[in-house]
Amino acid sequence: MAMKILINYIFVIFTIQASLLAMQNHAVVLQYHRFDEMKYPSTSISMELFTQQVEYLVKNNYTVWPLSKIVKYLLEKKELPDKTVSITIDDAYHSVYTKAYPLLKKYKLPFTIFVNSAPIVHESVHYLTWDEMREMGKYGAEYANHTYSHQYLVRDGIKNPKNYKKYVTKEIEMCEVKIEKELGKKVCTDPKILAYPFGEYDVRLMKLVKSLGYVGVAQNSAPISRESNFMALTRFPMSGGFGEMDQFVLKINTLPLPLESISNKDTLLDKSNNPPFLILTLKKPLKDLQCFTSDGKKITMQWLTETTVKIESELPLLYPRNHYTCTAHAKGNAWYWYSHLWIVLK
Template sequence: MNPIKSLFLFLLFSLVIISAPQQAVASVILQYHHVSTDTPPSTSISPTQFEKHMRYLKEQGFTVVPLSTIVNAVKNNTAMSDKLVAITFDDAYLDILTHGKPILDAFNYPYTIFVNPSLVEAKRPDYLSWEQLKMMAEQGAIIANHGWQHQSLTRVPDGVAPDMWLAQYEQDLRRAEQAIKDNVGQSYRYFAYPYGEYTPEIQRWLAENQFVGFSQQSGAVGLTTDLTAIPRFPASQPYDKLSGLRDKLNSLPFAISLSEQDNQTIYRHQTVNSVTFHVEVEDFKPSQLNCYVSGLGKQKIDWVSDSSFQITFSDHLPIGRVRCNCTAPSLSQAGRYYWYSKPWFITKRDGSWYPL
């Protein structure tokens, strides 16, 4: 071949490689509570269905890794393999050991349990003991922090100043971390928000105290994920069907940012009517973006610029824990969706909280 032509083809090929967009890779964290048929359905998955979940992961080529593998990749901004999955349980129920662990062991899957030490030390018959948790830790489980008690950070008690409440919670959080270290020999400084409730102020406080925060809104994890609000997909009922799990496991991290005002999470009922998202991904068609809000359904999307869109809610956000889930099919990876979830915690008009 003519040397000049060879050089031209080489340069052209190099240009294509350099300019080609890198495909997004994703990790997904699954959240469970009970593995049982005798516990509240909203926080339970049957052992039979849990086994189907674990088998599906294996058959579809997902790699189940310790939670620390995903967190460390985000922390250090290091290359992350695609299709990584971490399995987590909240609340340290006994059935995780009796029903969940045998299934996990059969597939040799690592997992994480978020515990409330005060409940462990109360020696309730439906909770794991320190001895059981230590045994599970020695066999590869991560035991992490869910707060000393199962108590929301956002709900400041009457008559207590917010800064005093956070100071008290900080002591309880450190106390819980120390109890985990003393009893099972681990201290990852991972914290799952009780009830998934948090605020931007709490996120800053958590970062200042060198904790990684895990939320309960859905979404995939990527290198730009905020380490104070790492999303997890609920996988218990009614979200335990394999058809829905498939889409979640194949989701991609939707890099979206919000203004300081739109990043707020707590509003009184009927005091917020819109939100604006700033998108940092181009691998989708704006016309294929869909957003759904709890209790309101699909919302109208108005693009206010090439990279920002606004939702004016079709009605008032309902009182309670509310989510806006936005998804869009990837152009470069057929069958996969970018997925982002924004939470709100809507109090009553007088500022009082909805029941837990």
């Protein structure tokens, strides 16, 4: 009898430990726009490739959650299931309904659509309708703010600084009021989430968006974690050739680069500070760290200490935007990943 109790106790302990090992505090967020609209190659993915990606997630037991659920867990410091992924779709183009939705519905996968509401209000045939969005909301879709008319908020603010706060607030609140009225409980409100148009943000915009009660979402690539900047959550773009299956598999298995600090939180570049430098302080030495610009050019790296590195492009970055992306081998086939946005001003 005593032996049986001991065996049961050991089994329970083993089960708990195995469960804890299968939890994590990071996730990968995927970003899409159009589906099978190949006259827009930079923002579209073929349904053949998208189907391969979705079926890979299903067959390999990835946990697919809506973005709001992942963000809420991270903010509340709750553990996420192993291999957690979110599918996000920007702009609410009509091909979401005609192409992607049937596949996502078939596999019962949730997804998050960032809505810029002006073209829907004006009933553009290229965008979703409210009825289509309400239907998708019954089968896994949630909706979040992408501003009313999808403008260059950072650049517009530089051109017209006096009206900046009023202008940006109006863009965000007009969209929020409309989507909540039309889509009700399917809109992310706990927390409220905003995706920056064109993925562009700076320190001033982040502060304003935070004051309005939103989490901010960007477009530069990296996994997200409890230690992420919740005013600029990163995503992996899957369109424009960035989602081929070898890249897809690599990216959904990435880990956040273990960063202690980053020297420059802003993103704006002009002639006076282009090319920019960035100083990263790591939590542990990573001697195989490599950094690249968006066009794949290797960035010069200067190690200041065993864990602090200064990175700087040899040439000025080109308009309209660029990124510094740093990676290092983690464990097995996994890679650490970090990306910093730069907005290049004329």
